[in-house]
Amino acid sequence: MTKRVSLKDVASALGLAPSTVSRALSSDDSTHVSPALRERVRAMCAAMGYHPNQTARRLRTGRTDTIGLLVYEQYNLFFQWVTSQVHAVVADRGLGLVVDTAEHRATRLDRTWMAADWAVDGVIAYDVGHAYPEELRRLRERGLPVVVVGPVAPPEFDHVAADIAGGARLAMRHLLELGRRRIGYVLPEQAVGLDEPRNVVYAETMGEAGLQPLVMAIPGTECRHAVRRYLGDFVRAGRRLPEAIFCRNDEYAIGCLRGLTDLGVRVPDDVAVIGFDGIEDSAFTCPDLSTVVQPVTDLCRLAADLLQRRRDLPEAPIEHRVLPCQLAARESTLGRQT
Amino acid sequence: MTKRVSLKDVASALGLAPSTVSRALSSDDSTHVSPALRERVRAMCAAMGYHPNQTARRLRTGRTDTIGLLVYEQYNLFFQWVTSQVHAVVADRGLGLVVDTAEHRATRLDRTWMAADWAVDGVIAYDVGHAYPEELRRLRERGLPVVVVGPVAPPEFDHVAADIAGGARLAMRHLLELGRRRIGYVLPEQAVGLDEPRNVVYAETMGEAGLQPLVMAIPGTECRHAVRRYLGDFVRAGRRLPEAIFCRNDEYAIGCLRGLTDLGVRVPDDVAVIGFDGIEDSAFTCPDLSTVVQPVTDLCRLAADLLQRRRDLPEAPIEHRVLPCQLAARESTLGRQT
DNA sequence: CTGAAAGCGCTTACAG
């Protein structure tokens, strides 16, 4: 390990002051440096293999040019999608990204986000606001701008949301228009009874249509495997499958398709299936999955915009923005198109 | 935005020197501090909402407790899997993670990894070594330990690999044992002719069996869509489909399954399909996908171990480690099991 | 066991 070349080394090799070299390298062009000097400095830096120490720069400027992303968990394609989108947005702007998950947080003794100890300029909290508002507040008290993405957010935060309720209505209406009456709703057991848009819309829509709700609560955390098993048990217990299943997310829906196939049930002839989220996978299942597509790319871009704005204008008024979801009607409800 | 509380603020509130407070907070127990004092300091920090400035700590100690991950791209479930695994390993050790991709690098003018400018203690380069050995060397010249994961690595790097060739042999042998003779090989156009284990094994195996290779080179970068389109064009052009298709990765294989379904081709009755990688998705397609599972979790863990070792013992001998792949034979080659 | 001092490597007013 050779010792790293510092700015001082470059300066003394050139017979200049460190401050001069720093200015020559600066992208800020209010620092008037002769082009000739700038060129000389550039050349020497290249020759000596100089690269600025970002940590020192950060300490001096008070900016890290890095943002933090909090997501609920990483073992779920939706959050992997989100992560890759945020990464893309942030990288486009020349910023770095650090990611933390609620899972890791839950296993730590202090139960605070690692973000607290990150060197970041701000935090995007994606779909975690419902669970941990007090922690988000704590982050903010330390002077970190926080943008919340997801259905709920404490009112004092900048907030970007997809219109989940609207999307859920699209899904339910679609199933009803196809003439399905007995419609089941697949969700994780721990989400039963929550005041959550999909839960509410399902209950409301069924009520308005004069139909009996059929809540299919899936135990465990591994969506796909769990719902596959659930359906097997459901049928073996002699219960009659519904005519359609609305799944809280695409992971469940994919597990559902697979579970129904195991049972020899035809989709959508016997049971129609619709998911939620619009992960890339949904277009490549067989049959391909009807779903409600969340505008994830736009949500991420908007969240990054708001974060930047909040950093530049700390006193700007709080923003709440809602973007619509779209129905992608495919084979799992419409049947094979020819 | 309230100004952040600094160590100095806490010290003066307690009438102590900053150095004393620093030691009281230190986890290093060779700094003898009375328990009473430590308690007093802790309480004051909590009361004042003090949290150490990580950037300052990093500058002083010369360690960032963060590692960098380079992957080829993020819009591919395999790399998303890798990223989530590395994240888990690293978070378990209390370290942070920063990710960069070749895509972003390619669009940047200077064409160097962002990692060069990251504040990280070391870098894991996952499946990028083949393309950019000179850049990995440059990272190392700056004093950054680098561990390469993937089929090829410059010999002077610590290196972790899956036995891709062995895995490819498992796949080809499996297809041959099922009696398939006309076996196609799906790969990206730009990988044709590369001296790459899967390419080599495919050619060798077909040669040894006295069979004619059928290389199906897929143009474009969007694996799934591209291969789906390719198969459609293939059949419309009047060409006869092979009896089996070996796909370079699961993304292609999933697109393949979908494309064959579009065409009304039965899998595996008409055409057997086998993938490579073992992403979670492969178990949830219909039919579910036979594939070769890479030991991604173990590869990631081992890479992190080697990185830590290299940091602690810069002069330790170079390590090259190879882990085996496993065949997961499922419906897309075996047919429906009852 | 505690404090005063130096310094990690930069950037940025402030002089000249």
Added chain:
DNA sequence: CTGAAAGCGCTTACAG
């Protein structure tokens, strides 16, 4: 246009 100086917020030998 260039240089000398201060300082970002810590930690760590070095004294006491």
